[in-house]
Structures are given as structure tokens and as C-alpha cells.
Amino acid sequence: MSCEASGKIWLNGEMVEWEEATVHVLSHVVHYGSSVFEGIRCYRNSKGSAIFRLREHVKRLFDSAKIYRMDIPYTQDQICDAIVETVRENGLEECYIRPVVFRGYGEMGVHPVNCPVDVAVAAWEWGAYLGAEALEVGVDAGVSTWRRMAPNTMPNMAKAGGNYLNSQLAKMEAVRHGYDEAIMLDYHGYISEGSGENIFLVSEGEIYTPPVSSSLLRGITRDSVIKIARTEGVAVHEEPITREMLYIADEAFFTGTAAEITPIRSVDGIEIGAGRRGPVTKLLQDEFFRIIRAETEDSFGWLTYI
Numbered sequence: 001m002s003c004e005a006s007g008k009i010w011l012n013g014e015m016v017e018w019e020e021a022t023v024h025v026l027s028h029v030v031h032y033g034s035s036v037f038e039g040i041r042c043y044r045n046s047k048g049s050a051i052f053r054l055r056e057h058v059k060r061l062f063d064s065a066k067i068y069r070m071d072i073p074y075t076q077d078q079i080c081d082a083i084v085e086t087v088r089e090n091g092l093e094e095c096y097i098r099p100v101v102f103r104g105y106g107e108m109g110v111h112p113v114n115c116p117v118d119v120a121v122a123a124w125e126w127g128a129y130l131g132a133e134a135l136e137v138g139v140d141a142g143v144s145t146w147r148r149m150a151p152n153t154m155p156n157m158a159k160a161g162g163n164y165l166n167s168q169l170a171k172m173e174a175v176r177h178g179y180d181e182a183i184m185l186d187y188h189g190y191i192s193e194g195s196g197e198n199i200f201l202v203s204e205g206e207i208y209t210p211p212v213s214s215s216l217l218r219g220i221t222r223d224s225v226i227k228i229a230r231t232e233g234v235a236v237h238e239e240p241i242t243r244e245m246l247y248i249a250d251e252a253f254f255t256g257t258a259a260e261i262t263p264i265r266s267v268d269g270i271e272i273g274a275g276r277r278g279p280v281t282k283l284l285q286d287e288f289f290r291i292i293r294a295e296t297e298d299s300f301g302w303l304t305y306i
């Protein structure tokens with residue numbers, strides 16, 4: 001999906017023109033994948049434009065940086081302000097926001113500590129991640145031959161650029177096999193997550209999702225769905241999930257900032273439930289979008305208005 005030039009990008013404390021937000025080819029990040037980033041959405045509703053769970057995203061950005069011993073030369077409040085400023089400056093009502101922290105130009109070689117830590121925030125209009133109809137009709141997913149990183153190889157809880165090499169392998173394989181998205185297993189063979197989403201299933205009216213120990217990114221949409229489900233009186237279990245539990249589930253769906261809540265209609269060519277969005281998925285989607293669209297009270301305090 002394209003991200004067309006849309007005005008200005010916040011780079012190391014300054015608003016610069018889109019075309020001028022560039023890095024040197026010998027920046028550490030280009031060679032060694034040394035970046036951490038976030039994906040955040042801003043939605044237009046009847047009260048204005050609101051960023052969804054801004055503080056939690058910025059906190060995770062700082063956690064990712066901490067794991068990789070990157071000192072971000074700003075506070076969390078300053079980054080929150082930079083994000084709000086980027087959306088405002090570009091006059092965007094609904095957009096996808098990408099803050100990225102990376103090891104910049106300084107020294108070559110794996111040991112990264114003498115490279116500067118650069119920070120950028122960009123925003124652009126980004127539609128439905130898995131296709132316009134996906135939110136309603138669902139997507140076809142396939143279990144990948146690529147597994148998520150074992151816990152003692154790369155930290156999955158860090159949203160680091162390098163992790164997405166694994167995601168890319170899985171996604172390219174899935175698309176080559178005719179699927180919309182990949183589902184990866186963890187090191188032990190349990191379900192982990194999609195290339196850019198967390199995964200849930202519904203069985204006998206209760207919700208199941210893999211635990212953080214299954215090598216996944218602790219998604220903020222995942223957390224939102226768990227909170228909404230529990231508020232709606234739906235039981236949620238975070239426990240190891242086997243591949244066949246997906247096959248025999250009544251419903252399954254992906255969650256992510258980009259993917260929002262996307263139903264999964266088949267896995268490995270096996271139809272899940274009725275092969276279309278199920279009632280629990282719809283309930284969660286409806287409530288999720290009601291909060292975002294300010295059609296109900298923001299009782300969790302998830303919206304930051306621009």
C-alpha cells in the first residue's frame with residue numbers, strides 16, 4: 001500500500017518537508033535493522049479527530065528502545081506532542097502515524113552504541129490494511145513454514161524493524177500461496193500471530209488468544225479487544241493454542257492497528273465456522289468502532305483529540 005507525500009515529517013525535533021526527511025545510506029539502521037517503531041491510527045468522529053491509545057503506543061515505543069538499549073533523546077510527553085503536532089500540521093483528519101527511532105549515521109560495524117539515535121514521526125492516509133472488504137467478509141490465512149522468533153533469539157515484545165524480516169518471509173510465502181495473510185507458529189509449534197497482527201479465535205462463545213510467551217508482539221488492539229470483550233461479559237482465555245484449534249473454531253480474527261479487527265474466513269483452505277464474520281467478531285468490531293467514532297462513552301480513556 002502506498003504512502004503518498006502528505007506534507008511534513010517531524011525529524012529530530014523539527015518539522016521538515018516530506019522529501020527532505022532522508023537518511024544516509026551508511027546509517028546503522030540500513031545495514032543492521034536497528035530501529036524500533038509504532039503504528040498508530042487517528043480517526044475522525046463527531047467530536048473531532050482523535051488518536052487511538054496514543055500514550056500506550058508511545059510507552060511501547062520506549063519499551064522497545066529500552067530492550068535494545070537505545071536512549072531516546074526525548075521524553076514520552078515530548079513524543080506524544082510531536083505526534084499530535086505532526087497530525088495537526090498536516091491537516092489530517094484520519095491517518096496512520098508512524099513514529100520511528102533508529103540508529104543513524106556515525107559508525108559502521110555491529111556494535112551500535114556510537115551511532116546517534118534519530119527519531120521521526122510521519123503520518124499519511126492509510127485505508128483498510130487487508131483490503132476494503134476484509135473487515136466484513138474476512139480473509140484467507142495460511143499457516144507459515146516460517147516460525148516466529150524463539151524467545152532467546154530476538155525479543156518479540158520489542159516492535160523492532162529487524163523483526164519484520166521474519167514477517168516479510170511469512171507474508172511473501174502466504175501471498176505466493178494465494179492467501180491474504182500468514183499465521184506463524186511459535187518455537188514450540190503453538191499459534192503465535194500474523195505477519196502484522198495478533199490472532200484470536202472464538203469457541204463456544206468464549207475467546208482464546210495466545211499468551212505473550214508464544215513469541216508475539218503484545219498488541220494494543222489485542223489489549224483493547226480483551227478489555228472490550230470482558231466488559232461485554234465474554235470470557236477471554238490467554239493460553240497456548242494449537243493449529244487445529246483454529247480449524248475447528250467457530251470464529252477467528254486478526255487484530256492490529258493497521259488491520260483493526262479483521263475476520264479470518266479460512267485457515268489452510270479450511271473454512272472457519274460459517275466461513276464469514278461471526279457474531280462475536282461483529283460484536284467486538286461494533287463496540288471497537290463505537291468507541292473510536294465517539295458513538296459511546298470513551299470509558300477507557302483511549303482517545304486523544306487533536
Ligand code: PPE
Nearest residue numbers: 039195196197198217219220221256257258
Ligand atoms: N503483531 C505484529 C507482528 C504486528 O506488527 C502488529 C502491528 C501487531 C501484532 C498488533 O499490534 P497493535 O497494532 O499494537 O495492535 N503491526 C503494525 C504494522 C503493520 C505494518 O505492515 O507496518 C500495525 O498494525 O500498525
